[in-house]
Amino acid sequence: MELTELKLTARRFGLLQKMGITTLEQLLKTYPFRYESHEQLPFDQWQKGDTVGFAGLIASRPAVIRLGKNRTMTRFTVISWNQELQVTVFNRPWLNAFPFGETIHIRGTYNGEGKVTAMQAQKKPLEEGLVPVYSMTKGMKPADMPAILDKALEHLDQLPDLVPPDLRRRYRLLDKDTSYRWIHRPPDEKRLHLAIRTLKYEEFLCFQCAVQSESALGQRKTPRMFDHALADAFLDQFPYDLTADQRQAIEDVWSDQRRDTTMYRLVQGDVGSGKTVVAMAAIRACELSGAQSAMMAPTEIL
Structure with a gap:
């Protein structure tokens, strides 16, 4: 569509x-x-630096301060939780947006001493619960x-619904419509995790089907032949012993590299489980065979 x-x-x-x-x-x-958790906590539970949400009565006429080209700071007082709160809003110089004596809904950062820097200041009620960003x-x-x-x-x-009904039942997955609704509009954390689990399964299923489809075509490549002893010597340089699972994963990759069929492999594991070591072993074997390789990584994460 x-x-x-x-x-x-x-x-x-x-x-x-x-x-x-x-x-x-x-x-x-x-x-x-x-996702941001938007709960309207009572004033006595606020801590400096918290993101807070509240409704209040505008108790002073707004004052606009010009900070420079196209930059303004608007301040006004709100009565909420039986407290007088000073609200600051940046780059919203429209005085009619903050009419004296009317109710306004605020979400922002609590700076302590009754001062709030608003991220949202609106007449309609704030959205509560888990809010997607x-x-x-x-x-x-x-x-x-x-x-x-x-x-x-x-x-x-x-x-299209890409996961067959029998697999949905077997692995207790959500239907397509519900998973998309809950990931974009989660009613609560439990149902959000169910949606994420379902959509991750769908993604891996599609990936696996694509890999099997490519493998069925029987694409051939030049086998990467390398000295196993030299590849092992590279691993021996690490200041720690590899686990049995890491060793097995590396041997599986090396075995695939020696074949004349294209390798399709997804290494999955928790943070710190040694996935990068497996990738480095594959690169070293590729180098020893006289070929080139490249590693791509999300630098902001790694």
Whole structure:
């Protein structure tokens, strides 16, 4: 399904184009990169640095301070939890947005001593529970992606169900529609984890099917022949002994490298389990065979 069918504004459609999102499937697979827990805790439980949410009555007329080109700071007082709170909002110089005597809903950072720096200041009630946070491109507002996803979730019937029913029953997976709804609009943490588990299974199933399909084509390559003793000597340089599982994984990879069929292997393990050691052993074997190799890694994580 093309995104034009979602009837988005020209601005939002253009933003998705900038992000390389052109289909409904790509949009629905643009998952939140984190979730914020929005609970309105009583004032006496606030700690300095906490993200807090509350409703209050605007008790002073806003004062706008110009900080420089296109930068402003607006301050006003709110009565909430029987406390007088001083709220600061940046780059919102519209005085009519903060009318004296009206109720306003605030979410922001508590700075201590009754001072709050607002991230959200609005007339409608705040969203509570687990709130998804999406990556944004330049020009995108925080409210854009949730609004776009709301429209996309109305068209889940356009997406194919890739996991067969028997596998869903066997591994206690959610149906397609529920998994997408819960990952974008999680009712609670338990159901969010069920959605993540289901979508991860679908991703690995598709990967495995693709690998088996490629293998069935019988693509051939030049076997990588190398001196096993020299490859072992490389591993002996490490200041620790490899575990039996690490050794087995390396031997499996080396065995595949010596074959004349293309190797498709996914090494899966927890953080610190030794996946990088396995990759380095494969690179060393490749070097010893006279070929080149490359390692790609997400540098922000590693």
